Amino acid sequence: MKILIADDHALFRDGLSMHLEQIAPQAVISQAGNFSQAAKILEAEPKIDLIIIDLDMPDMKWEEGLAQLKAKAPGARFIVISASEDNRNIKKALEQGISGYIPKRSETKVLTSALKLILDGGTYLPPSIIEHANAGLFGDPNEGKAKGKTLTPRQSEVLSYVAEGMSNKQIAYKMGVSEATVKLHINALLRAVGATNRTQAVIIAQKMGLI
16 A cells, blocks of 8 residues: 655654554555645656645645645545644535545544544544534535435445445445445445545435435
């Protein structure tokens, strides 16, 4: 596995790199101090599996920087680990298809659990974000309920596991099916709620009152 960390604080990058080496000893980790450096690394090595970024880097607006990195590494998964807990930034980042948003103030054990979950193919959203979604932060909490959309029992079951942040492997074990079958159920779930990724599906499902 190849991981790229982009953060303008060298001490944080080094600390996170050491933490990741303990969680995933086989990982090859690169570091960048801003979006531009990260883009150059991706030009030389586009097959990065996981990209971890801070939103507040000085060389460009994070929306532009994230879009550039996603274009250069379309197959990579993205995690935001940021001091910013601005609800508007969180919403925008989720809409761009990140696999997790981890506040920098998170306790070490929470950071470890979140990283392990994401490395295993799951998604991570801090409880506060889910609470805000329920409260209508990301739009009208009743939006979508009037549309009359329903899920099949299997889709509802998969949704509940996705909302818990489980990986495909964990969901397959729970359901007693193969990972390939889980992927098919998740793709069907995404289509049913109009989402493009697992994280977005949870937020939309919250709005629709499905979970």
